[in-house]
Amino acid sequence: MTRGRAGAVATLVAAAGLLVLTWAAVVGPGSLVSGTPRVFDREPPAATASPTSTAPPGAVSTREQLIEDTETVVDLRWLGELLGWVMVVAVLVGAGLLARHLWRHRWHPPEPPESADFEVLPDLHRVAAALAQSSAAQLEAVAEGSPRDGIQRCWLRVEESVAEAGVRREPWETTAELTVRVLRLLDLDPRAIGGLADLYREARFSRHELGEPERTAARSALHRLHSDLAELEGPRR
Template identity: 40%
Template structure:
């Protein structure tokens, strides 16, 4: 929901509630009325004047105090405030749900028949090793953010295109996830990056140790996959028979 849509919803709800409150607090207005007969009014006044009235009591008991009755304007104001508060709370909850859905891990599986797993780029391996060394120094929050951003920068070296609806973090998760790496470690490192990037609480050495352990496992997995790919490429290379030397 855009900012203009939120404002329109709040203003529209306030106008509707104000109209309902004003309509409910007003007095009923008769739609049809009969003409007043002067003769009937005069006759009623004459009859009532002849009826003896009871003597008024000299010692009237004091009437109990009436309970507090708020004015219709105060009631309408309270209702409008309650409705506006409810609308604002609903809008905030909707925005939080949208942000949580956007930041949810998105690991798309490439199961297309013609999809070929790319080679592990040397840029990605070098960046992962460098970030692993950088994680051991500096402030934990900055080190974790820098480590993940290094992976994001080098993930494009695989040649896999980024989908229009993907964030840079989701793209990096998907790219690294095409190889047989520890998906739990990859997801935990991405979670640490989001926490370090968007949270306001302090991150300590426990977060640094988690990030180092996650990235170390990922570096080992990528090294293993790169070594296997190198062996497979050498095995699949065509062998040319040696030409027989002419005698």
């Protein structure tokens, strides 16, 4: 049974019980259902004057005649009282159900809105400045050692610049994913970002030999990123 139906039933029971209780209070519990004594069919015969007189043969004694002329009366007033108490209990139960229904469906203040998670954008000006300051170190790193080591070092320099700008890494992000996300927020050349990130992953996780063409490609991607950063910093200055 749903809450709405339970509340309606409780209301009807309480209303019916209140009506019956009012009626019982007016007429009295004993008058609801009771037996009605039945009167004698005829008057009992008068007693004889002389107690010593004997009745003629075949005559019925006065006591026996009274027993025959008197019908048994059944007193059902207790049943009316019982019914009255039953009605009182029904009213109390209905009132309790109604009170319970009203209590469960009482008014509650609206819940405060849940706080919405939103992404806090990094300070892009600070990020661009940090990348521009480390541009020379990035180019030096890509030129040192083997092509594999140089590509990894220059990318790590870029990651360090992003971290120094105070950008928060999301729990689901790696440092490389964070760096790519921030570079894209700066509206830099997406081909240069993707190319440099791919070269870093290839240099770190692959086992085949990397040569000077890969080093040159990484250096070209860095020059393109530095050029875009200079264009971003120029109007602000």
